[in-house]
Every structure is written in structure tokens, then in C-alpha cells.
Amino acid sequence: MNRLKNATSPYLLQHADNPVDWWEWGEAAFAEARRRDVPILLSVGYAACHWCHVMAHESFEDEATARLMNDLFVNIKVDREERPDVDAVYMEATQAMTGQGGWPMTVFATPDGEPFYCGTYFPRQQFRALLMAVARAWREEREDVLKQGRKVVEALTARGPAPGETEPPSPERLSAAVRSLAASYDTAYGGFGGAPKFPPSMVLEFLLRHYARTQDAQALAMATGTLEAMARGGIYDQLGGGFARYSVDEAWVVPHFEKMLYDNALLARVYAHWWRLTGSPLAKRIALETCEWMLRDLRTPQGGLASALDADSEGQEGKYYVWTPEQLRRVLGEADGNAAAELLGVTESGTFEHGTSVLRLPGDPGDQEWWSRVRARLLAARAERVPPARDDKVVTAWNGLAIAALAECGALLGRPDLVGAAEEIARLLREVHLRDGRLTRTSRDGVPGANAGVLEDYADFAEGLLALHAVTGDPAHVRLAGTLLETVLTHFPDDRGGFYDTADDAERLFRRPQDPTDNATPSGQFAAAGALLSYAALTGSSRHRQAAASALAAATLLAGRHARFAGWGLAVAEALVSGPLEIAIVGDPADARTRALHGAALASPAPGAVITVGTGEAAGDVPLLRGRTPVDGAPAAYVCRNFTCRLPVTTPADLMAELAGG
Structure with a gap:
């Protein structure tokens, strides 16, 4: 009996009609494995995962494969986004055993949850062979299987803190x-x-902050080069906005959608x-x-905000997003279609699959008004396609x-x-x-x-x-x-x-x-x-x-x-x-002078600058405002570090000068 029909996870609900007797994660599933004396088969993925869909179609929707799973295992389905803790510990085991990880994650574990064999995506025939081999090992080589599981658990739980630094990073x-x-x-x-290249968001934030503090040109150059390349590449949706998960190539051309x-x-x-x-x-x-x-x-x-849009639509990865020159001409007409194809890198041979191309924008169009019209028409035409699931x-x-x-x-x-x-x-x-x-x-x-x-x-x-x-x-x-x-x-x-x-x-x-x-x-x-x-x-x-x-x-x-x-x-x-810099704007937030000071504070690139705006009424919750007063009845800005403040200023220009001085 598939037990996922009442799940709240969209990912689990995608599997609610599988012939697999899926259980949700919980003690009941482990108790059933102990009662039947069979291993756990744990499958972890998420709703927008392309290869999760492939394995589901090949194996979990296949009656013969499902029978093997049901006869030999208690099968548990986990949404990694709902249970990042479960995902984390079993991914660590998967990486320890195989040297790599990813989703779908496939883990065989004892009825107590200790992993003894791990992997990711398996094609159907390989997966069937694996099911039978694991079940046979469980029946005939139980002690070796349990020993393997104990070794993995002991190795992971024995990991202590790495020796070395106990202080935060110095300059x-x-x-x-x-x-x-x-x-x-x-x-x-x-x-x-x-390749593959993932958006290095956190690294880019560090590089921008480092440049703001040190004026290190190399840090800004790396951030700028990456941000420009991603924004102009296929990883960015040039029509609808938003970034795909990663680029399968080094040049940001073809995304995983x-x-x-x-x-x-x-x-x-x-x-x-x-x-x-x-x-x-x-x-x-x-x-x-x-x-x-x-x-x-x-x-x-x-x-x-919902968590994700799928990579696939109508069963094909990227179908919603890619174009051929003929499709562009059909929407825009001959002249505009050809011009758009040249601008967006859409070729007859294609940059993706089956002669289709991912849209890129290597440079800004010379005629922005034309591009705005073209973009709107293409976006409207794309909206008539079957969208990816959410x-x-x-x-x-x-x-x-x-x-x-x-x-x-x-x-x-x-x-x-x-x-x-x-x-x-x-x-x-x-x-x-x-x-x-x-x-x-x-x-x-x-x-x-x-x-x-x-x-x-x-x-x-x-x-x-x-x-x-x-x-x-x-x-x-x-x-x-x-x-x-x-x-x-x-x-x-x-x-x-x-x-x-x-x-x-x-x-x-x-x-x-x-x-x-x-x-x-x-x-x-x-x-x-x-x-x-x-x-x-x-x-x-x-x-x-x-x-x-x-x-x-x-x-x-x-x-x-x-x-x-x-x-x-x-x-x-x-x-x-x-520090970080602490900036207290004291004044009525409705006052235009307060708003001008506040805007100047927000414009500061000082790393991690902390800003508050308000009057003494908020000081109980925000002690940075405590004891700060307007100057001669005018809103004032106090620039502080470790709650030690310089003299207040009352104009945006003076505040920007204070902030520029650190």
C-alpha cells in the first residue's frame, strides 16, 4: 500500500500513485522493517530534480521493479527540502562510501537506520540487479552487512573538530x-x-565586501566577471528573469533548468x-x-514564496525555455525573428538538444525600445506553452x-x-x-x-x-x-x-x-x-x-x-x-530629512553595516537608538562602532563622508 497520498510534500505526492509501497519517514516504517526482518530502502530527492523524475519513470513506475522493492525492502521516500537533517546524514554516508553525492540518493540501511550501501541514480536494469544483490547479502551475509554499516556509522560519528584555528578569520x-x-x-x-558551474553567490558576497573594505581590485574583478557572465548567459532566463540551478558547461550557456x-x-x-x-x-x-x-x-x-520550478515540462527538460530560429520567426516575423536569433544566440544547429537553443544576451541591444517589444512578445508566446510544475x-x-x-x-x-x-x-x-x-x-x-x-x-x-x-x-x-x-x-x-x-x-x-x-x-x-x-x-x-x-x-x-x-x-x-559599522538614524521616519539620511545609510557598501531608524520610542528593542537625539530639532545620523559613536551629522552628504571614512 502506497502511503504517500496524504503527504504534504509535493515531491512525495509525485510518487503517491507509484506501485511501490512507499512509507513516509517515521518510526512506523522502521518498526515494519524490524517486523519483516528486511532492510530499509531510502530514496531521497526533491520535486524539481530532473534525474529524480527519470529514476521514478524508469523504476518506481515500473510494476516489475516495484514488486522487487516491495518484496525485499521497506521503502521510504524523503523530500530532502522538508528533511534536510535526514538528507545531510545520509548524503555524508553516500559521499564517504562513493566519493560523490547527488539526487536522487539511494540508500540501503538496517532496520535501525544505519546505512550499509549508498548510491545515487541507477538505471532500471542496474537498479533491479542491485535490489537482488542487496537482498541476497542481507539474507546470506548478514554479519558482514551489519559490520559494514557499523564501520560507516563509527567513522562518521568519530569525526571530531578539525585541529587548528579557534579564532575568526583575521584580515x-x-x-x-x-x-x-x-x-x-x-x-x-x-x-x-x-563544468558544471553553480552560481557562487556566497563567494561573490565575500568578494564584494572585501573590495569595499580593502579596495582590492582583484576581488572586484572576479566578482564582476562572474556576475556579468552569469547575467548574460543561458543560466539566466533572458525573457522572464531568474536563474537556473547551474550551468552544465563552463561558459554558462546551457543550464540545468x-x-x-x-x-x-x-x-x-x-x-x-x-x-x-x-x-x-x-x-x-x-x-x-x-x-x-x-x-x-x-x-x-x-x-x-514557493520553493522551486521544475526543470521539465511535458516530460522534457528545458522545453519551456528553448527556441529554434523558426519559432522566433513565427512569433516575431521574418525580420525581427532573424534579428532576435542573432542577438540571442539561437542557431539552426542549436546550442541545446534537438536543434533548440537556450537564449543568451551577450551584449545590450542597441535599440532598447525594440528589444522591450520583442521580449514582451516572446514572453507572451512562451506563456502559452505548458509551464514547468511548481x-x-x-x-x-x-x-x-x-x-x-x-x-x-x-x-x-x-x-x-x-x-x-x-x-x-x-x-x-x-x-x-x-x-x-x-x-x-x-x-x-x-x-x-x-x-x-x-x-x-x-x-x-x-x-x-x-x-x-x-x-x-x-x-x-x-x-x-x-x-x-x-x-x-x-x-x-x-x-x-x-x-x-x-x-x-x-x-x-x-x-x-x-x-x-x-x-x-x-x-x-x-x-x-x-x-x-x-x-x-x-x-x-x-x-x-x-x-x-x-x-x-x-x-x-x-x-x-x-x-x-x-x-x-x-x-x-x-x-x-x-566592526561592523552601526548607523543610527534618529528622527521621524515620515520626515523627508530622516528618509534622506536613511537612504544615504542604506547606500553604504560598508561590510555588514547595521542600520536602524526611528525615535527614542524604539530604544527598548533597539538599544543602538538609546540616548541618541536629534540635533537642534533636525533628524541626525550617528555612525558608531562597538556602540561608540562619532559626532552626529544632519545631512546626507556629511553622513556619506563619515561612512566613507570608515
């Missing part, structure tokens, strides 16, 4: 990290390393920061278009990232509607995802999921709230961020200055997950460090500042050879080295 280490990144920088196409909320939230913020630093028109356009895409294609009726669950952490991006893009780029959308997302997370100070990982259709929030949920939501406070001055956002961070400090610490990824009262797995390195999103530990540091700057809490500094020690260890996996930690370390 010298941050400069060394830039040199390390330069060694793997692709001078031809931007990005780091070879799934679009994830987390990528776009992180990238929108980075492009806005690039614009703030350089004034690049391309940066402004990409930041705004990416935000507009998030709100147009991912917004849910409840005001949150995974409409709302993930706390990723919506926290989106709050920060929408708030900052809205404030910096003159779009108050984006700030309003950030407020709506914060309201949804507060009202639906938060109960008695504890977060749930997801919701769907306004109904909270059953899975507890993990470290990144608390950290990224707190980060979003503090960014939103900087834009709006609402002290309620600081209060709620403080509540979330108190949970982090109470339930997630290890005994070495870092944080586990799950709370001390969360479900026990064979290993408590802890990974300080960035992956597709900032690591929970580095995200927590960033939010703790900002909160400390607003409140003067030495406890929060020390926790942030301790959590950044992992970035010190990674700064040399592995800086690509510590981008967010290095970015937070830039803020720590810089």
Missing part, C-alpha cells in the same frame, strides 16, 4: 582567501573551477550589492528582474533569504512594493511557521508542516528580519530576531563554539548532523554567525557577538584551500573585521 586570512579563489578563477568565463528560490534570493541580493558598489545598470536590471520573477512565479496565495511548499530558511533580498532590493532600487512583499513573507512565517518560539521547516497552503525547523531556518529568518528592520525601522523585527537567536543559542550549540544543524530536542538520527561548509545555501553555522553579529551590533550584546566570532572559526580553517565552501563565513568575517 590576513581574508586576503589569503581572495588569493585562494584567484587560483581557481576562470578568467575566460568567470566563476570558479570547471530547474529554478530554485534560494539561488534567486541570494543572487538578487548580490546583484543589488554589486549595483550599490559600482552603479552597474546591468546589476540593477538583473536584481529587479530576479525579484519580479520570484514574486510573479513563486508567490503563493498566503504571501510566501513545488509550492514554503521553506522557512529560503523565505528568510528572500525577505532580505526583497527588502534590500526594494529600498536600494526604489521599489517599495518589494519591501511590502518582504513584510508579507515575514508575516506568514511569523503567523504560520512559528509556535512558542519554535519554527516548523515548511508550510503548504497556509498549513504548517510536521517537521521541525533546523539551524538554517532560524538563522536565515533572523537574517531576513534584521535586513527588513534596517529598511523599515520596525522594532518588532528585532524582537522576533532576538527570539529566534535565543533558540539558536539554547538548543543548537556544540561544545566547541559552533552549532549543530538540528536542535538538541530534535529527532535522533544515527548521527547528529553538523556541516559548517556552504553548499547551495549558506551553512547554518555561518548564517547564524551573520545574524548573531548583526543582532549584537543593534543591541550591544557581547554574548551574541562572542557566539558569532566563535562560529566563524570554521571559516578560518577553510579560508586557505577551501575558500569556495566558506563564502558566507568569510563575508560575515569581513563585517566582524569592519
Whole structure:
């Protein structure tokens, strides 16, 4: 009996009609495996995963394969986005056993959950052979199987803290990290390393902050080269906005077409920061278009943002996005169609599959009015195609990232509607995802999921709230961020200055997950460090500042050879080295003079600068405002570091001069 029909996860619901007797993750499934004395077959994936769909079609929808699975195993299906903790510990085992990982992830485990054989995608015939071989080994070589499982678990659980640094990165280490990144920088196409290339969002944030602090031209050049190449390549949707998950080639031409909320939230913020630093028109356009895409294609009726769009439509990867020259001519006419094909790199032979091409925009069109018309017509024609499916669950952490991006893009780029959308997302997370100070990982259709929030949920939501406070001055956002961070400090610490990824009262797995390195999103530990540091700057809490500094020690260890996996930690370390600057704007937020000072503060690229705006009424929640007063009745700005402030200024020009002086 397939038990997924009542699941809340769109990914699990995709498998609800499989002939496989799927179970959801839970004690009942493990009890059934013990009762039957068979192993667990754990399959982990997510709704927008192309190869998950392929394996499902080849194997899980196949009656003969399903019979083998049902006869020989208890089969558990997990949505990695709902259960990042389960995904993390079994992915670690998969990588330890095979040297690589990915999704779908296929794990064979004992009825107690200890993994003994792991892999990823298997073609149908290979998968069937594997099923029979594992079952035979379970029956005939049980002790060897159990010994293998115990070895894996012992090896993983024995991993202690890496020897070395216990302090956050110094200015010298941050400069060394830039040199390390330069060694793997692709001078031809931007990005780091070879194909496949993922958007290095967190590394780019570090490079921009490093340049803002040091004026290191190499850091800005690497960031600029990468940001320009991605924005003009096929990884960016040149018609509808938004970035695909990654590029399969080194030149950013052909993407893996799934679009994830987390990528776009992180990238929108980075492009806005690039614009703030350089004034690049391309940066402004990409930041705004990416935000507009998030709100147009991912917004849910409840005001949150869905997690992803699928890579496939009508069973084909990328079909929704690719074009032939003939299709362009059919929509635009002969002359405009040919011109668009030349502009967008659409060739007769194609750059993708079956003679189709991914749209690129290597340079800005000379006639912007013409391009606007052409783009609108192509977008309207594309809207008549069958769109990719949407995974409409709302993930706390990723919506926290989106709050920060929408708030900052809205404030910096003159779009108050984006700030309003950030407020709506914060309201949804507060009202639906938060109960008695504890977060749930997801919701769907306004109904909270059953899975507890993990470290990144608390950290990224707190980060979003503090960014939103900087834009709006609402002290309620600081209060709620403080509540979330108190949970982090109470339930997630290890005994070495870092944080586990799950709370001390969360479900026990064979290993408590802890990974300080960035992956597709900032690591929970580095995200927590960033939010703790900002909160400390607003409140003067030495406890929060020390926790942030301790959590950044992992970035010190990674700064040399592995800086690509510590981008967010290095970015937070830039803020720590810089202070960060604390900017208190004292005055009525409705006063035009206050707004002008506030705008000047937001325009500062000082790494991790913390901003508050308001009157003494908010000082109870935001101690940075405490004791600050207008000057001769005029709104004033105080530039501080570690709660020590310079003399107040009353004009935007004077404030910008203060900020430029550090």
C-alpha cells in the first residue's frame, strides 16, 4: 500500500500513485522493517530534480521493479527540502562510501537506520540487479552487512573538530582567501573551477565586501566577471528573469533548468550589492528582474514564496525555455525573428538538444525600445506553452533569504512594493511557521508542516528580519530576531563554539548532523554567525557577538584551500573585521530629512553595516537608538562602532563622508 497520498510534500505526492509501497519517514516504517526482518530502502530527492523524475519513470513506475522493492525492502521516500537533517546524514554516508553525492540518493540501511550501501541514480536494469544483490547479502551475509554499516556509522560519528584555528578569520586570512579563489578563477568565463558551474553567490558576497573594505581590485574583478557572465548567459532566463540551478558547461550557456528560490534570493541580493558598489545598470536590471520573477512565479496565495520550478515540462527538460530560429520567426516575423536569433544566440544547429537553443544576451541591444517589444512578445508566446510544475511548499530558511533580498532590493532600487512583499513573507512565517518560539521547516497552503525547523531556518529568518528592520525601522523585527537567536543559542550549540544543524530536542538520527561548509545555501553555522553579529551590533550584546566570532572559526580553517565552501563565513568575517559599522538614524521616519539620511545609510557598501531608524520610542528593542537625539530639532545620523559613536551629522552628504571614512 502506497502511503504517500496524504503527504504534504509535493515531491512525495509525485510518487503517491507509484506501485511501490512507499512509507513516509517515521518510526512506523522502521518498526515494519524490524517486523519483516528486511532492510530499509531510502530514496531521497526533491520535486524539481530532473534525474529524480527519470529514476521514478524508469523504476518506481515500473510494476516489475516495484514488486522487487516491495518484496525485499521497506521503502521510504524523503523530500530532502522538508528533511534536510535526514538528507545531510545520509548524503555524508553516500559521499564517504562513493566519493560523490547527488539526487536522487539511494540508500540501503538496517532496520535501525544505519546505512550499509549508498548510491545515487541507477538505471532500471542496474537498479533491479542491485535490489537482488542487496537482498541476497542481507539474507546470506548478514554479519558482514551489519559490520559494514557499523564501520560507516563509527567513522562518521568519530569525526571530531578539525585541529587548528579557534579564532575568526583575521584580515590576513581574508586576503589569503581572495588569493585562494584567484587560483581557481576562470578568467575566460568567470566563476570558479570547471563544468558544471553553480552560481557562487556566497563567494561573490565575500568578494564584494572585501573590495569595499580593502579596495582590492582583484576581488572586484572576479566578482564582476562572474556576475556579468552569469547575467548574460543561458543560466539566466533572458525573457522572464531568474536563474537556473547551474550551468552544465563552463561558459554558462546551457543550464540545468530547474529554478530554485534560494539561488534567486541570494543572487538578487548580490546583484543589488554589486549595483550599490559600482552603479552597474546591468546589476540593477538583473536584481529587479530576479525579484519580479520570484514574486510573479513563486508567490503563493498566503504571501510566501514557493520553493522551486521544475526543470521539465511535458516530460522534457528545458522545453519551456528553448527556441529554434523558426519559432522566433513565427512569433516575431521574418525580420525581427532573424534579428532576435542573432542577438540571442539561437542557431539552426542549436546550442541545446534537438536543434533548440537556450537564449543568451551577450551584449545590450542597441535599440532598447525594440528589444522591450520583442521580449514582451516572446514572453507572451512562451506563456502559452505548458509551464514547468511548481513545488509550492514554503521553506522557512529560503523565505528568510528572500525577505532580505526583497527588502534590500526594494529600498536600494526604489521599489517599495518589494519591501511590502518582504513584510508579507515575514508575516506568514511569523503567523504560520512559528509556535512558542519554535519554527516548523515548511508550510503548504497556509498549513504548517510536521517537521521541525533546523539551524538554517532560524538563522536565515533572523537574517531576513534584521535586513527588513534596517529598511523599515520596525522594532518588532528585532524582537522576533532576538527570539529566534535565543533558540539558536539554547538548543543548537556544540561544545566547541559552533552549532549543530538540528536542535538538541530534535529527532535522533544515527548521527547528529553538523556541516559548517556552504553548499547551495549558506551553512547554518555561518548564517547564524551573520545574524548573531548583526543582532549584537543593534543591541550591544557581547554574548551574541562572542557566539558569532566563535562560529566563524570554521571559516578560518577553510579560508586557505577551501575558500569556495566558506563564502558566507568569510563575508560575515569581513563585517566582524569592519566592526561592523552601526548607523543610527534618529528622527521621524515620515520626515523627508530622516528618509534622506536613511537612504544615504542604506547606500553604504560598508561590510555588514547595521542600520536602524526611528525615535527614542524604539530604544527598548533597539538599544543602538538609546540616548541618541536629534540635533537642534533636525533628524541626525550617528555612525558608531562597538556602540561608540562619532559626532552626529544632519545631512546626507556629511553622513556619506563619515561612512566613507570608515
